[in-house]
Amino acid sequence: MADFGRLSEHLGYLLHRTELKLISRIAEALAELGVTPARATAVVFIALHEGCDQVELGHALGINRASTMKALDQLVALGAVERRPGRDRRSNALYLTPKGIEMRARIEHITETTDAANFSVLSEDEQTALRSMLQRLHDFDPRQQPEIRPLTHAVSD
């Protein structure tokens, strides 16, 4: 890594640079299926939530309705997903096609294999500790923490 001084020691920056490397390997491995990591995530979500609508999918992926449309159009063009009539006449119900079901199996295999290789540099105990830390970092919101106030009597506040 290039010299970025103190930045190189920042946990946030290290996390960022590491993530870039790991996701590029996942992307490379998934390319044989014709999907990006984001599209693969959509396939997995639809598999686990058969009949969900586009709003639900978009919410899970963290993108809006218009972007969800484009992502879905790609997966429909790949023959992996189909839109069926939904719970009312406004909404679609999303389902994997047989090709999508096979794709999902291959996605899970590829991501698990790649993940295993990427993290094989860590011991089992380290991987457990890392998972715990990442879960907490993900769920933690520093803005909801109370300010630490000095234990002195302020003259005015």
Added chain:
Amino acid sequence: MADFGRLSEHLGYLLHRTELKLISRIAEALAELGVTPARATAVVFIALHEGCDQVELGHALGINRASTMKALDQLVALGAVERRPGRDRRSNALYLTPKGIEMRARIEHITETTDAANFSVLSEDEQTALRSMLQRLHDFDPRQQPEIRPLTHAVSD
């Protein structure tokens, strides 16, 4: 986080989702300076490598010459960076302006403060362990590892 089944347990996916959250907070905090995390990284690099040329900057940022141009044009427009004549008549030497120097100080303050808040959910020991793990994950290349061969005599190979 939405339900992604086994994917939610993958270290790679956890790392990815966590990184998305943390970088959005850094981006939000840096917005007051008018820079993205990537532009801020460029400012820090130029500060540490005064007189570097655009190729060196692009290499450090992991983007090509054309993209480096656009990034630099933005920083020049902000008044943070200037292009001076370089070591020969083809190349530019990049320097921070006084405004860029001040910006760099504020960038370091903001990123350190935000990082401290983001990671405050972990103990000091955990942060040390995390840093060690991220360093190793970053430097590790699973493709350069020898295949594990079974300890049997193969009939043919």
Added chain:
DNA sequence: TATTGTTATACTCTATAACTATA
């Protein structure tokens, strides 16, 4: 009025390719 899908449009970031000037 609110929701769902859709379309058009635009913005950001990146890349490729080609050009200029220098080496």
Added chain:
DNA sequence: TATAGTTATAGAGTATAACAATA
């Protein structure tokens, strides 16, 4: 020939805004 900067163009991914159909 190779390198540094530049410019034009294109692609992927995102967003906003507006519209139609439906609730």
